[in-house]
Every structure is written in structure tokens, then in C-alpha cells.
Amino acid sequence: MARKTSKQLTKSKDKVVSGVFGGVAEYFGWDKAITRIIGAILIIFPGNVVLGLLIYFIAALVMPDAPNNEQKSYRQDDDDVIEGEFKER
DSSP: OOOOOOOOOOOOSSOSSSSHHHHHHHHHTOOHHHHHHHHHHHHHTTSOHHHHHHHHHHHHHHSOOOOOSSOOOSSOOGGGTSOSOOOOO
16 A cells, blocks of 8 residues: 655755745745745735744744755654664563
């Protein structure tokens, strides 16, 4: 039976500032350049640049980095959860 994999919103490895907009674009399958332009417009246009930058940096702190090549994903198999040696008492 095939295991259902769920997508996880992570920062992009192709970063311009911190990878937030690139990660959003990868998650939804959008073009990264268009997503970054729209994100910049949404931060600047409403007139509250400080609030937009604050939200961006909070997202940068909360979103996890993309997994490295060594890591398969953030979700591991149940067999990989317990590691180490066990001694009998």
C-alpha cells in the first residue's frame, strides 16, 4: 500500500531574503518571481510597511528550513524514531 505523503510549508532553498515567498510558491506550485513581486506589493501597498515586515519576519522565524539532501523529510518512519542501545535490567 502506498504511503500518503503530505506537503509541508518550508522555506525555499532558493532564497532572496529568507525564503518565505519562495517556500510559499513551491508549496502552491506558483512561479517564485511572481509570488515575490506580489508579496512585496502586499507589504508596501497597504501603507503599513512596518506591520508587513513584522509579519514577514515572524513567518521567517516560524517556517522550518527545507530538508537537506541527507534528510528524507521531516516526517520519519516509525522504525527510525527510537534510536540507541537498550540494556536489559
